[in-house]
Amino acid sequence: MKSDSRTGVEAADRHPLLVFGCVLDGAGGCRLVAWDDVQDWQPAHPEEVLWLHLDRTAEGAAEWIHRALPASEATIDVLISNETRPRVFREEDGLVCILRGVNFNPGDEPEDMIAMQVWAEKSRVVTLRRRRLQTPRDVLARLQETGNGPKTAGDLVISLTKELVDKINSAIVDMNERIDELEADAADARPDDLLDEIGGIRRTCLAFKRYLSPQYDALAQLQRDPPDWMSHGNRNTIRETLDRLSRYLEDLDVSKESALVLQDDLNNRAATQMNRTMFVFSIIAAIFLPLGFVTGLLGINVGGMPGVDSGAAFWITVVILAVIVGIEFMLFRLMKWL
Structure with missing residues (x-):
């Protein structure tokens, strides 16, 4: 049993x-x-x-x-x-x-x-x-x-x-x-x-x-x-x-x-990380906003655009854009964004 x-x-x-x-x-x-x-x-x-x-x-x-x-x-x-x-x-x-x-x-x-x-x-x-x-x-x-x-x-x-x-x-x-x-x-x-x-x-x-x-x-x-x-x-x-x-x-x-x-x-912590990420994206957007405005303005297809026939115009534009970026960095540092 x-x-x-x-x-x-x-x-x-x-x-x-x-x-x-x-x-x-x-x-x-x-x-x-x-x-x-x-x-x-x-x-x-x-x-x-x-x-x-x-x-x-x-x-x-x-x-x-x-x-x-x-x-x-x-x-x-x-x-x-x-x-x-x-x-x-x-x-x-x-x-x-x-x-x-x-x-x-x-x-x-x-x-x-x-x-x-x-x-x-x-x-x-x-x-x-x-x-x-x-x-x-x-x-x-x-x-x-x-x-x-x-x-x-x-x-x-x-x-x-x-x-x-x-x-x-x-x-x-x-x-x-x-x-x-x-x-x-x-x-x-x-x-x-x-x-x-x-x-x-x-x-x-x-x-x-x-x-x-x-x-x-x-x-x-x-x-x-x-x-x-x-x-x-x-x-x-x-x-x-x-x-x-x-x-x-x-x-x-x-x-x-x-x-x-x-x-x-x-x-x-998650909210802080999200805010930090959004801040970085905002800085990037702020940097490229004036650059995008300048390049967009120079890209319009109308007569009378300066530098169309000049071989040095491209490099002059690059220098101008670099100067703009430098000024932006200086402003961001003064405003303590960076």
């Missing part, structure tokens, strides 16, 4: 709805469970917590969620909806969290943040996703490999939240490093080569702010009104996570302003 290398669950035991399932042992570890094991699951001892990570796009997902979760129809609709603005609220002893995480999937943009819906009770946590999200697997790996993972439902919710926020920081750091590289390259590169990328960075900052600002408000709501089964340590961790998220929002503002300053600098 083949085993899934990501979760260790036997392929024959897998269900389209179940990404993975495990039971927290209350000591920082877990054991994986199959789909059939979770249908009528009851904790063997009070410390056990069932964690199900589900794919809400799978066939039958909505029906199972309606049947299995002790939540109202309105709450179920929130959990399976594609309207995933970050929010947190309680329903009796249950906790509902709609959170967003950075998209690290190949070919996708980090700012296209992925939603994760969470239903949590004292002995059961259900996480739902529409697209692959790295955070739940990182928490599962810590449970399996180190035995130092979350021990309670409150720990699990806080661990997932903390992982989501920490990954946001790595994306912001990468973006800031790229801004620093662009600032270092700005002196030697063509402005047009950098402006498009800087515009993309500004759009990324706006996309992050779009989700992180309501996510901050959602976590603040969780801090104000946590369920009774969350420990004092969980509440302290929420406070620290909020503080970090606040700093990340400030970093986003700084990144946006840095990108704006760099963009303005490049635009000014």
Whole structure:
């Protein structure tokens, strides 16, 4: 029987709805469970917590969620909806969290943040996703490999939240490093080569702010009104996570302003270069305007033009034109155009 290398669950035991399932042992570890094991699951001892990570796009997902979760129809609709603005609220002893995480999937943009819906009770946590999200697997790996993972439902919710926020920081750091590289390259590169990328960075900052600002408000709501089964340590961790998220929002503002300053600098450089080019063209046009007038006047095809029969007339005209150019250069120098 083949085993899934990501979760260790036997392929024959897998269900389209179940990404993975495990039971927290209350000591920082877990054991994986199959789909059939979770249908009528009851904790063997009070410390056990069932964690199900589900794919809400799978066939039958909505029906199972309606049947299995002790939540109202309105709450179920929130959990399976594609309207995933970050929010947190309680329903009796249950906790509902709609959170967003950075998209690290190949070919996708980090700012296209992925939603994760969470239903949590004292002995059961259900996480739902529409697209692959790295955070739940990182928490599962810590449970399996180190035995130092979350021990309670409150720990699990806080661990997932903390992982989501920490990954946001790595994306912001990468973006800031790229801004620093662009600032270092700005002196030697063509402005047009950098402006498009800087515009993309500004759009990324706006996309992050779009989700992180309501996510901050959602976590603040969780801090104000946590369920009774969350420990004092969980509440302290929420406070620290909020503080970090606040700093990340400030970093986003700084990144946006840095990108704006760099963009303005490049635009000014491009405008200065254009003005310098137009100035050179204007000087050239000013030099050749009187020359063109003289040669045009001498080229009219009417009788009485002087020097028509003289062999020296051409060279006299060249000398006159050279004198005109010399006078122009003197005037331009006096006017500080050159």
